[in-house]
Amino acid sequence: MAEQLSFDLPVRAALGREDFFVTSANAGPVAMIEDVAHWPGGKLAISGPEASGKTHLAHVWADRTDGVVISASDLARFDIPTLASAVNVAVEDVPHISGRRREENALFHLHNLLLSEGGRLLLTGREAPTRWAIDLADLRSRLAGTTLVTLDPPDDALLAALLKKQFHDRQIRAGDGLVDYLLPRMTRSGAAARRLVALIDRLSLNERRSISVPLARRALEMSQNRDEDGAEDHP
Structure with missing residues (x-):
């Protein structure tokens, strides 16, 4: 089977007021x-x-x-x-x-x-x-x-909203269960949310797999390894 290649296509971020989630942070x-x-x-x-x-x-x-x-x-x-x-x-x-x-x-x-x-x-x-x-x-x-x-570090509500926005910007349907799984396990920052969702997206495209908790678990492990050695992941 031929390998499917993924490309780093530009992601169009939603920047309207209705897309900005407000919390105490x-x-x-x-x-x-x-x-x-x-x-x-x-x-x-x-x-x-x-x-x-x-x-x-x-x-x-x-x-x-x-x-x-x-x-x-x-x-x-x-x-x-x-x-x-x-x-x-x-x-x-x-x-x-x-x-x-x-x-x-x-x-x-x-x-x-x-x-x-x-x-x-x-x-x-x-x-x-x-x-x-x-x-x-x-x-x-x-x-x-x-x-x-x-802008303070995100609280739980804001971090969940950031994850959902990153999925939405990439036109990915991600259920609350996936977000709930990621939330307590990921690095707590907007930048980490962006990188993690991008990695999940690339894994899904490269492997032709649907986005799921097992795939997200692998993305988390890869992301943590990258944070430890300072290198970029290229699935």
């Missing part, structure tokens, strides 16, 4: 996103680990405010006055431009233009702005003064 940041009129100084920073929901919240906010979401790494490609005319701008992964003079200068000018005209600026990064290694001193001081909200 993220209620604070959600409340701030929905109360944009009261942001101190017109700006807000969201911090949290990989796959904690920063991008999703940025898109929820942009949808609510008719704003735009861009990557900090792309800033130098934009005409900053034109970008500032959007009034509400979310800039993702600000730490990625550390030491990149053009991008840092672009963010500095965007910050000043937006806030001088009464706009709103949303920033994201894995750590607090005070820990972003920005070389441009004037920009660094402005970022350090930004109000911060932090």
Whole structure:
């Protein structure tokens, strides 16, 4: 029998407000996103680990405010006055431009233009702005003064919702029994949920097996082995 090959096809993530599950772990940041009129100084920073929901919240906010979401790494490609005319701008992964003079200068000018005209600026990064290694001193001081909200590690309800969302994004029907099996056994993070569901999907495709608890058990074992030796799994 010929081996069936699986391909890493792009996964279209659902980023609407109805797709964002709110629990005590993220209620604070959600409340701030929905109360944009009261942001101190017109700006807000969201911090949290990989796959904690920063991008999703940025898109929820942009949808609510008719704003735009861009990557900090792309800033130098934009005409900053034109970008500032959007009034509400979310800039993702600000730490990625550390030491990149053009991008840092672009963010500095965007910050000043937006806030001088009464706009709103949303920033994201894995750590607090005070820990972003920005070389441009004037920009660094402005970022350090930004109000911060932090996405906490997921509780049980949120982790279950993250698993279900990852399955849904991959158009996989996963019953509550499968999620209930994974929940107490997996690494407790949004990034782990994303990697685990991707691994389950690849195993299912490669082996032409339906998704089940036994297959999920194997994926968990492979994921744990990878975490221990730092290597990627390629089923």
